[in-house]
Amino acid sequence: MKKSVLVLLFSIFLMYSCANTSSEEKPQKTDTKPVNNIGLVIHGGAGTILKKNMTPAMEAEYEAMLEKAAKKGYEILQNGGSSLDAVEQTIHILENSPLFNAGKGAVFANNGKNELDASIMEGKNLNAGAIAGVTNLKHPISAARKVMENSDHVLLARKGAEEFAAAQGLEVVDTSYFFTEKRYKSLERAKKNDADKKAAYLDPYIKDYKYGTVGCVALDKNGNLAAGTSTGGMTNKKWNRIGDSPIIGAGTYANNKTCAVSGTGHGEYFIRANVAYDISALMEYKNMSLQEAAKEVIQNKLKNMGGDGGIIAIDAKGNLVAEFNTPGMYRAMVDEKGNVTVGIYSE
């Protein structure tokens, strides 16, 4: 009988722990405290990036620029700077580089202009800012930050966003600043071929016209997460199309409770699937790890809808993730020790 009582007690314990598990809330970190696990991840776009279409020189060029950007951000974090500053400054480097579809190097819209989108979000207070369709701002990511910090709004568009950013003292450039020959040729090819995809395939840099974007996520020494994304959108885009990059919850999301995410891919699917916020929701509501949540959203949910692309993310513990369902994604990670890992293909 003694054994039976023990087993009974054990079964009662099981019942209790079972009930406890199902109603248990994940402890949520809302205040911030110093951490040692700083980290940063960047991306330079996902798409049909195949080794056979790259030269060793091109690979080296991309890798060097990704490493440079990632190291810049890490340096800021290492010196005690905020994740917000790290995200903004890292993206400046990517916006300055003609290699990526953001800032200088942005693709051309059908109207022959470069229409730029960007957004930024802060995990500690869920503050966010974004701009869509600006044509004369050197650093769209900084315009997004100004919207967040110095306006009552989250999203400003086109002329209004340009006027706001100019009034904030941000650098305004002539639209010709964004001209790059390779992108202009892509537009010409896209216009020549009705089938955009074929034209994009001919682009020697990014083999898919939809997927160039840059982004950065970071965790700073105060335990604050931040995420930012900047893009020129799609080659030959019409009708002032806005993609996921300036949409909070789709292309960008940050919450100290969970993670910071920046996406790149076929933006329409990212909007419909609420990609960035969904990763956070799976962590918060289903207790998934960052890795599990990112995989579920990118490899299952998004893929089942037919959406191509990827995300980079970092969680409040400094775990780093780059998840994509395309043949490649330009990316780099820096962990808390300063180790940089650069990648292009899915391997």
Place this chain on the structure above:
Amino acid sequence: MKKSVLVLLFSIFLMYSCANTSSEEKPQKTDTKPVNNIGLVIHGGAGTILKKNMTPAMEAEYEAMLEKAAKKGYEILQNGGSSLDAVEQTIHILENSPLFNAGKGAVFANNGKNELDASIMEGKNLNAGAIAGVTNLKHPISAARKVMENSDHVLLARKGAEEFAAAQGLEVVDTSYFFTEKRYKSLERAKKNDADKKAAYLDPYIKDYKYGTVGCVALDKNGNLAAGTSTGGMTNKKWNRIGDSPIIGAGTYANNKTCAVSGTGHGEYFIRANVAYDISALMEYKNMSLQEAAKEVIQNKLKNMGGDGGIIAIDAKGNLVAEFNTPGMYRAMVDEKGNVTVGIYSE
């Protein structure tokens, strides 16, 4: 010993059921099947709508228009029409009425124009369409639907959206069509007073300048959910500000697995809190009922951030919800039997 074996078996059963519970997925209804529980909810904006500021005549006018719109949508559903048609046609009535801040009756932006935003989403396939900042389309909600059905995009802005909609054969009106004296006076007051809130308070119709919007959610006989939202945004808005109404996941969301949601309120908070999608996520990931999820998001999460407003929603079983944290929200519900309930205040 026999007893002990039984208890052991029971404890093994418990272990199994416990493990099963924690990894259990909520059954997800992805295909559609005929249902009898059709239903529809509409809103005409949430805000500081107080009985003391209303006359019986004004109340009657609002109530009659809400009832007319809700009955129109119900009639479509009752006749076997799609939830998408019901949402679009119901919103047409609200867009035509100068009582509400959408279509005719939209508030003025700082530049003296009416800049209209709208979005629509279909629960069966997560298709979505939206337009932002259009100035000459009689029915923004129909433009959103055209974007969803006849373009590769989800969100088009301003001139581009207008050109696309015109090419789709939608009704283009002179911008003067949107002129209403009461809204123009609100703009003048807002401009006179730097403090927008004071000016808005003087508006005899909606006592808060931020919260006018219209929306509709519906469930049709095929078990398909749809949601739509249409708005003029904020009085005196500057810099081509875009609010939550055209943002999928913020102001509008529909998914046959869970629910259809349309929001109205301080749009910036709705974007940062991913209000519409979050209600769906709480149902899908935490097995909350529609009512519980709506309450959690509007009364806890949004309120804790400082966000005012409300939502209407319907789930796949035909449960109807109108949840708001403001003193009032113009709203009407029609259940499967055709019973209409109209409301203005929180009671």
